[in-house]
Amino acid sequence: MKPLLLAAAVLLLAPVTLASGAHAQVAAGALPNTFDDPAARAQAATAAPAPTPAPAAARASEPANAASEDILRTLIASAQAGAMDYSLMTDDLAGKVREQEAAVLPVIESFGALVALDFVGSRDRNDLFSATFANAATEWVIGVNDDGKVAALLFRPAE
Numbered sequence: 001m002k003p004l005l006l007a008a009a010v011l012l013l014a015p016v017t018l019a020s021g022a023h024a025q026v027a028a029g030a031l032p033n034t035f036d037d038p039a040a041r042a043q044a045a046t047a048a049p050a051p052t053p054a055p056a057a058a059r060a061s062e063p064a065n066a067a068s069e070d071i072l073r074t075l076i077a078s079a080q081a082g083a084m085d086y087s088l089m090t091d092d093l094a095g096k097v098r099e100q101e102a103a104v105l106p107v108i109e110s111f112g113a114l115v116a117l118d119f120v121g122s123r124d125r126n127d128l129f130s131a132t133f134a135n136a137a138t139e140w141v142i143g144v145n146d147d148g149k150v151a152a153l154l155f156r157p158a159e
Contacts, residue, residue, distance in 0.1 A: 062119075062122070063119055063122055063127040064122040064125045064126065064127050064143075064144075065125070065127065065144040065148075067144065067148065068127045068129075068142050068144050069117065069119065069127075069129065071088055071142065071144060071150060072117065072129060072131075072140060072142050073114070073117060074088060075088060075142075075150070075153070076108065076114055076117075076131070076140075077114075079104070079105055079108040079109070080108055080109050080111075080114075082105060082109070084097055084098075084101060084105070086098070088149065088150050089149060089150045089151075089153070090145065090147075090149045090150065090151045092151070093149075093150060093151055093152070093153060097153070108155075110135060110136070111133035111134070111135055111136040111138065112133045112134030112135040112136070113133060113134045114131060114132075114133055115132045115133060115134060116130075116131070116132040117129055117130070117131050117132075118130045118131075118132075120139070125143055125144075126141050126142065126143040126152055127141070127142050127143070127144075128140070128141050129141075129142070130158060131155075136157070137157070137158035138155050138156065138157060138158055139155065139156055139157075139158050139159070140153070140154065140155045141153070141154040141155075
């Protein structure tokens with residue numbers, strides 16, 4: 001099933017992970033072996049410290065917007081009732097969703113009752129939630145702007 005995009009531009013929030021071995025290789029490669037080579041030990045003592053690699057992009061432990069979960073629950077409930085709550089969206093997003101409403105609402109209604117909605121992570125002010133319904137497992141991305149309006153909304157089947 002193809003992801004349904006309800007916004008003009010939303011970054012897909014793919015997890016960024018590195019194997020622990022990759023971290024060890026980076027760290028070991030950046031430091032001279034001062035245990036076996038006295039010259040390297042002396043050079044390391046006087047040399048500037050090696051630059052530390054930037055950490056992998058981490059997911060936030062809390063939503064970028066504290067209201068995003070409640071807003072998402074309201075949007076899902078309104079879609080399942082057959083009428084999206086456009087008052088929660090920016091004018092731009094509301095226009096795009098209205099264009100897709102005939103195709104999107106039946107899909108969301110077919111998911112069945114919402115069983116669980118869990119925060120997964122945040123990136124660039126967009127929050128990712130895992131939504132488990134009676135008939136489907138999905139992922140939702142929601143971006144709420146400074147005015148408290150939904151500016152980005154995307155759902156897709158869970159991976």
